[in-house]
Amino acid sequence: MSLIKRYQSEIHGNYSRKSLKYGLVLGCVLSVVLLFRYLLGVPPNAPIAKDETWTVFAFLFLGNCVALWIYRNSLKDKKITFKEAYLLCLIADVVACMIYGMFIYIYAYYIDNGQPSFVERCATVMFNSLNESGQQTTNLPPPPMSYLVIYSMMSNVIMAVLASFMSSLLLRNEKAQVYTKEK
Numbered sequence: 479m480s481l482i483k484r485y486q487s488e489i490h491g492n493y494s495r496k497s498l499k500y501g502l503v504l505g506c507v508l509s510v511v512l513l514f515r516y517l518l519g520v521p522p523n524a525p526i527a528k529d530e531t532w533t534v535f536a537f538l539f540l541g542n543c544v545a546l547w548i549y550r551n552s553l554k555d556k557k558i559t560f561k562e563a564y565l566l567c568l569i570a571d572v573v574a575c576m577i578y579g580m581f582i583y584i585y586a587y588y589i590d591n592g593q594p595s596f597v598e599r600c601a602t603v604m605f606n607s608l609n610e611s612g613q614q615t616t617n618l619p620p621p622p623m624s625y626l627v628i629y630s631m632m633s634n635v636i637m638a639v640l641a642s643f644m645s646s647l648l649l650r651n652e653k654a655q656v657y658t659k660e661k
Contacts, residue, residue, distance in 0.1 A: 501573025
């Protein structure tokens with residue numbers, strides 16, 4: 479008797495091409511939201527600030543739900559397993575996070591370079607979080623922009639794993655069959 483059940487699932491559609499398409503759209507949406515916030519006069523403190531991470535998470539989750547709903551309804555039998563839904567969302571979110579990270583780089587150097595600059599605001603947020611943890615932060619140089627972009631992309635990818643899991647669990651409509659070995 480096996481303690482771990484193995485499941486056998488069937489992929490119903492071509493999720494790889496669709497996930498790249500949805501990731502491109504979602505990355506552009508995240509970039510437009512960042513630009514829209516700047517145009518409204520609410521520039522973000524940092525891509526790692528609490529309000530920014532929750533905004534990104536909300537858009538990733540909602541974007542995943544919309545993409546899964548559209549993808550599932552485009553299938554012939556309108557069935558999708560957790561595995562296919564999770565792969566679709568995860569690939570789309572990783573692509574979206576890469577596009578968003580590239581836009582943050584462009585945003586920092588060409589769009590939001592006033593006083594204080596985007597990098598200076600990011601450094602302030604990071605130093606404040608270090609102060610909360612009890613570390614000494616006097617005379618620390620601001621981090622390079624490439625570090626902030628990579629850190630932002632990695633933290634967004636971690637959130638994307640959670641957003642993909644939640645949306646896939648919510649919108650799957652077919653349960654995988656338990657795999658039984660023929661004797």
